[in-house]
Amino acid sequence: MSLVFPHTFVPWFRAVAPYIHAYRGETFVVGMTGELVAAGKLNAFVQDLAILHAMGIKIVLVHGFRPQVNEQLVAKGHPARYSQGMRITDAVTLDCAQEAAGQLRFEIEAAFSQGLPNTPMANAAVRVVSGNFLTARPVGIVDGVDFQHSGVVRKVDATAIQKAIDIGAIVLLSPFGFSPTGEAFNLSMEDVATSTAIALQADKLLFVCEVAGVPENPKDPNSPIDTELAVIDAQRLLAASPKPTSPLDVGFYLQHCVRACLGGVERSHILPLAVDGALLQEVYTHDGIGTMVVDEKLESLREASSDDVAGIINLIEPFERDGTLVKRDRTEIERDVELYTVIEHDGVIFGCAALYPYVEAKTAEMAALTISPAVQGQGDGDRILKRVEQRAKAQGLASIFVLTTRTMHWFIKRGFVQVDPEWLPEERKRKYNWDRRSQVLVKKLA
Structure with a gap:
């Protein structure tokens, strides 16, 4: 049993109070990479989301499944193929993606259903809603490469999602969309999260991912993380950098943060999945822990x-x-x-x-x-x-x-x-x- 020390807990809790007041009733879209689940961090992450939910924040969770799909492909002896940072989804890959998505949704919903005593989930009645909220279209053929069943978001049913979060549910979105004819398309988590945040005009878009944020010196990955980046500076950085093709590239998540901010989302964040409680630290502390992209300096x-x-x-x-x-x-x-x-x-x-x-x-x-x-x-x-x-x-x-x-x-x-x-x-x-x-x-x- 851990001890609570009033001389540290009370000042800390008082310091957090302004953020609790500021964010109550706001909408956060959280993009979670499949790497987080693969690293065994799902339960702790879900507990942190439940805390945000308990503080009155409306949450849409978008999960990725990159490593899970690749694991399925390895099991079937089928190669994973990419071009320009996007997965090429043939029929076998589409089956693997559907299987991985179903398993992940089951695990996420199970994690939200926990209610063990002496954990953050005790007394937490969290309802998770998922559904066909996304309409998609095919990527098509780009530079001679046929992406087959890979798609991009065409439309987000923001009205239906809004109704669900307004009644207190957490909406869970998988990176799948369907055409008006019922054809399934494999989407990227980053595209789904960004498109959803823009459609909802969310207050925050947060990516919890493999990188710690944007380094102050992009040429030196070990330099300190830039905790706040204006959109115009982020655009300059993207323009001066090679086109990102890997999630580890500086611009991979940054490009989506910029798109979200230009689309009306007030703040977009890149957070390290490797840090326990990164989501709570980013939301409830002054400087946060990752990189925040904003239209202008918040200070x-x-x-x-x-x-x-x-x-x-x-x-x-x-x-x-x-x-x-x-x-x-x-x-x-x-x-x-x-x-x-x-x-x-x-x-x-x-x-x-x-x-x-x-x-x-x-x-x-x-x-x-x-x-x-x-x-x-x-x-x-x-x-x-x-x-x-x-x-x-x-x-x-x-x-x-x-x-x-x-x-x-x-x-x-x-x-x-x-x-x-x-x-x-x-x-x-x-x-x-x-x-x-x-x-x-x-x-x-x-």
Whole structure:
């Protein structure tokens, strides 16, 4: 039996809460490769999906079956054939694909039906719905290669899928589609997941796959993963890279992420199946664990508005409780909210600072500079400071000052110098708490 430590669990759970609120009621399309099942990770992955479902997220799961089909082909002594990264599906391969899909659907539905005590599936009443939601057309002959029974998605029955997820079911899609005449076509998981996400205008498309994400330096696969990639940058990367033909190629999943975002899906993700809980880490932590592709950078440094009051309060309250910040009531923050600068990421406030000008003294106080512990050390404090300095200069002020009891050295490293409290403007001096004995630090603006 594992122990729960309140000093780590409680702060973690509070940090997760904003994402629970943000994603409740949203629609996620999850593309799961067959390699995940082959690696024996299905049960843990299904448990994570059940947790997302319990948090109010609507889920469509699309499974792949690349290794399972190849295993069937080996058993029948039939070669697996590919061209341009797509499987060539002859009659034998189509039979193998249908057999592999049936077995996988059985295993996935069985995994969702578990309810063992002391597991994430306890008390989880998850209903799985599958059906003929996809209409397909043949790939045809491309560059002289006849793809036979391989197809691409022609249409997704978004209305039927929406009805199923709206009543609380998880929709399970296999990479098979049918023509209006009833002919079956073998599809790719990536095409099905992307087409479904676009048809539903899903909030997220997530591929859980063999690669960890897109490396910051595509020429060095061992370089750190780029956690956030704008669509325009992703397009440049694809244009500069060879056409992907293998799931291990940088652009293989990235091309589908770009297509989804251009089709109206807000965010697309590439996650490593090798990391246990990758799905939960990507959804419920600030930086995630894989690569997220978005139309524009989600992190925003801007002036605050009345809509940000609750986020500012949630951010600064823990620092007020431990005495790092002076207590401010909600009325004061609502009154002064336009004086605040905030950093927002994906709808959550992670940093803030207020600038209170003393025009006659040509200075201003920077107050309530706060960065969430979840993202400290990533330069957000410097970014806010720079923006506050810019705001002060725009008002014709010659300096800014801070009062602090615990972070003196941080400010000194950034050009502030300590002065006597008597330096303060008369209006601010009257409010100075001599019992608190805050250090006064000033920075002249060039």
